[in-house]
Amino acid sequence: MELFKATAVYTLYAWASRRMRNETIFKSLDKLVQKHPQKICFYYESEKWTYSHVQTMSFQVANFFQAQGYRKGDVVGLAMSNKPEMVCIVLGLSRRVCSLYLKIGVITALINCNLKGDSLEHCISVAKCKSVIFGSEMRNAFQEVWSSRQQSDKPQTDVTLYELDRYLDGLYPLSQKLSLPVGKSEASLGTFTTNDFTSCLRTTSSKPTVCRGNGIGSRDQEPHFYDTLVYIFTSGTTGMPKPARNSHSRQYQYQLNLFVMISGGYFIMDLQKEQNNIIYCPLPIYHAFAWTGIVCSLIYGTPLVIVPKFSASKFWSDIHYYKATICLYMGELCRFIVNQPPQPELERNHSLRIMMGAGVKPEVWEAFVKRFNVKKFIEGYGSTEGNCTLVNMEGKIGAAGYIPCWIRPIYSLVVIKIDEVSGEIIRDENTGMAIQCKEGEPGELVGKIVDCFPTTRYEGYTNKEASEKKVARNLFRQGDRYFRSGDIMTIDCFGYIYFKDRIGDTYRWKGENVSTAEVEGLILKLNNMRSTIVYGVKVPGTEGRAGMAAISDPDGTLDLNVVSKGIDKGLPSYARPIFVRCVRSEQGLSMTGNTSVHTTYLESRNFMITNSNNPSFSSITNRII
Known part of the structure; x- marks a missing residue:
């Protein structure tokens, strides 16, 4: 418990220090490049991406979009299957180098690469994308959407399309794959044309651009700690997918610092002191939890394995090949691995020590630990847009998280009574306030919103009305605000919280x-x-x-x-x-x-x-x- 408290204090101090220095994600990358430029940042199949190479590509991305007239607050959609170029694009669009150098601060909207038709069109429109960079594997999906746009009577906003297969210049130039020429397309695509992003980058400088005049270097263009880094789409509790704001601050605090707490401090010491850790990430990069591993890599210098697409049958082969020690997961992923036929040589004698994620069922958790000899499961709970983040620091099987009594005054998460059919909050007839659930009684998890404190901030969606729908007011005193998680939970006498079900649509x-x-x-x-x-x-x-x-x-x-x-x-x-x-x-x-x-x-x-x-x-x- 003392180690847990020390880690909590450390994470809050680290967050506050970065806020004072206005340290954005790309600044953390630049620091790592200065320390060890040739250290491996990402593994991708047989490729090895160094921190220097990631920085160089991010410069090229920033220079290209700055030359196209993009400014702070503009949005670029990114829709492709997992590849290291995605992280480089996000960093480049958000990047700033120093007081005299390039400042762009463009937001990346991470679009699910499985979407088609109206769902894909909706995500592009609701995020107000000025352009979209998509993977060649999504060409047919975008062709269909653009064909529908041309036939539609509704007014359409001009969106520039950039197509990218791979960009390996400076990594493996001899194996560089060629994409379509700029502004041209295959005959079978009819009038559907795209700009080849590989060619765009090849004609762009890989050095930071010095700003001269035109206001690009002005202070209001400066990317800030609280600025939005990416939009991550979530279905929320109702309606179509909505883009949730994720700032540099949120990436640091919610998807890194709180998750180092869930190991009771050992995880952060592993990352900083041991040089042999490698994180294995089989999750899609458009998923919020994948950024836990990405941010760890960009802050602590821990190499990250980016998996093109998760394969349960190849999981243990990959763990051995990369010598991975930490794996990110979601609940279904663990079940898929447990259901695989036995591989005695691979699944017992391996380097994997920690499974870190959310949503695993108790029976799967037990079976995984027993069969595969994994020492530690770090189970958590959270949402893309909310402030209800939970951590299970002691590995109690089945618990989504733990709220010790000493942290509750500054991290107020409460389970309240609701109508299970309508989802409406049940209030006390006399006071009009919400009713807190007793131990073991199911109710909705809500988190108090305090904007000045890192663990209780609520950044919400791009749409103010949608953001406001997730906020409940006057629950325990007049004027208070709580984020509604939309999840049914229970809490026991020790402070462990258990997930029961989702409410809403x-x-x-x-x-x-x-x-x-x-x-x-x-x-x-x-x-x-x-x-x-x-x-x-x-x-x-x-x-x-x-x-x-x-x-x-x-x-x-x-x-x-x-x-x-x-x-x-x-x-x-x-x-x-x-x-x-x-x-x-x-x-x-x-x-x-x-x-x-x-x-x-x-x-x-x-x-x-x-x-x-x-x-x-x-x-x-x-x-x-």
Whole structure:
């Protein structure tokens, strides 16, 4: 406990020191380059990216977009599968070198590379992207979106497209892959044209640009500790994906310093004193938790393995190949590894010491530790946009986190009573204040918002109205503000907190949050606007909830083939409903008082595989895993 307290004090001191120095993420990179420029920053397959190479590419990115007239506050979308170039682009767009040198401060919107159609178009529009850099693997998805834009009657904002396969100049020049020429495209793409980002960078200086005149070097252009570094999209509790603000400050505090606390101090000593640590990151870079590893690499000089795409069958081979000691995970990832056939030579005699992440089920946790001989599990809890960050410092199996009594006055997280059907906060009839749950009683986790303190800041979404919807006021005293997590939790007598379920209009499948509104919107287009409700259902032997769509079909004319093909084309695999219920009675899609569909009855019916020969129930896909 004393070590935990010391670590908490250290992290707060480190955060405050960086704020005083206005130390942004790229400044931390520049410091590492001065100390050991040729040290490995990223491993990617057989490639080795040094800190010097990462800095050089970030200079090229900054110089190019500065020459194109980009300024602080502009937004550039980034949509591609995992590769080191993504981090270099983020750093370059946000970069500033010194008082006389280039200052750009552009925000990067990290877009899910699995998105298609309306979902992809929505993310580009809602983030107000001035341009988008996308990977060649997403060319077809962008072609489809741009074709729809050209056919649409709605006014469209001009968005410049840059396409990037790989940029390996200075790393492995002989193996450099060639992309499309600037402004040209293959004949099969019709009128869809993109700018080749590789060619753009090759014609750009790799040295920091000295600012002369034109106001670019003015003080208001200076990237600041509290400035937004990236937008990370989250489905939230309702509606379409929303871009959440993530500042340099938040990257330091929430995704690094609080997570060093979860090991009770040993983790930070490992990073600073031991030279043999390597972090293995199989998570997509557009995911907030992946930035825990990225920021560790850019601050402490700990090499990071960026995995192109997670493979459970290759996991232990990779651990041995890179000699990784720390692995980042989300709950589903651990289950996939446990379900693999035994590999005695690889899965017991390895270098992996720490698994660090969130969302693992207790039974998976126990099986993982026992089978694979991993010494420490560091389980946490948090959200992309919120201030409710929890840590399980003692490795108590099943707990999402721990709040010791001594830290509660400055880090106020509370579980409060809510109506489990409507999600409304239950207030005391006499005082009008919220009611705190007793030990073991389920309720919603909320976190007090105090902007001047690092662990309680709330940066929210780009949309002020959406940000305000996540804030509850006057819970325990007049004028207070609390962030609503949207998650049902319980707390025990020792201060350990346990996750129970999500509330609102999302469910989790294949490790991703799925927005029901997004899926419903697509199905409505496919079924001639029949009344539709999408929700998650429990499937035995799987984690999370599988998607189920209930569609009004009173006359039995719904064409499931059209619906199935449209879902496959328009949604990423994790967002596709597994089941469809054709509802032919009024009871199935009854309305609540506010004209929304009442899901309680449908959810209670689930999919009833064992006792249903009902033709109104169909499985539109056999991809249950």
